[in-house]
Amino acid sequence: MTVKTLMDSTDVGRSTFYLYFKDIHEVMEALLAILQEEIFDAAKPWITHVGDPIALMIESMTGLVRISYMRGPIYRAFADAAASDKRFEKEWSDFLCAFDDAACARIEADQRQGLIPDFDVRPVVVALNRLDAYSLIQAFGQHPRNEPEPVRKALTRIWISTLYGSEWVGRNSSTLVRT
Incomplete structure (x- = not known):
């Protein structure tokens, strides 16, 4: 995507684009920041709330899928751009790592409570998030x-x-107790 192709799809000229953005990277970074905020808001129940982790996971995943359904083409554009542009690749990696960090913190907290068995968290989280x-x-x-x-x-x-x-798949427990 170029500034010209982007602006050709609007009713305004390229000069208007440059009033707000330095280059196409800035537009994509702004869109990714918005997407990240929306996804973190959707995932907040499981990441930060206390209570039944199964119900919180279901609530968070419902929100994540809703946001991804609405913003899927933006999500795809960024992932595709990251494959061929070093600047986008770094932004995309940072975007994914922010979710890795948040999920690791939640899982480690649940491990301390005995809700999740002990295992090396980061590789599992990276696999799940990817x-x-x-x-x-x-x-x-x-x-x-x-x-x-x-x-x-x-x-x-x-x-x-x-x-x-x-054993918890398909259940919405009020309390999670491992047996």
């Missing part, structure tokens, strides 16, 4: 988009069974 990113981009990054509910169910099942155990 699985999410790829799945969401594939499902919603182009038209026609997939139906959101099967994607939400699949990702929720994977996260819950990986972290809390398969």
Whole structure:
């Protein structure tokens, strides 16, 4: 994408673009910052709230899928751009790492409470988050988009069974107690 191709799709000229942005990278970085804020807001229940982690995971995954359904093409554009542009690659990596850090903190807290077995958290989180990113981009990054509910169910099942155990998949407990 170039500034010219972007502005050719609008009713304003390139000079208007340069009043607000230095280059196309700044536009993409601004869009990624908005996307990151929206996704963190959606994931906040599981990442930061206290209570039933299964219900919180379901709530967060529902929000994540909703945002990804709405913003899928932006998500895909950034992931695609990161493959061929070092600046975008760094921004994309930082974006993903922010979610890795937040999920690691939550899982480690749940491990201290005995809700999740002990394991090396970071590699599991990186795998889960990259699985999410790829799945969401594939499902919603182009038209026609997939139906959101099967994607939400699949990702929720994977996260819950990986972290809390398969016995919790499909359950919405009021308390999580490992036996």
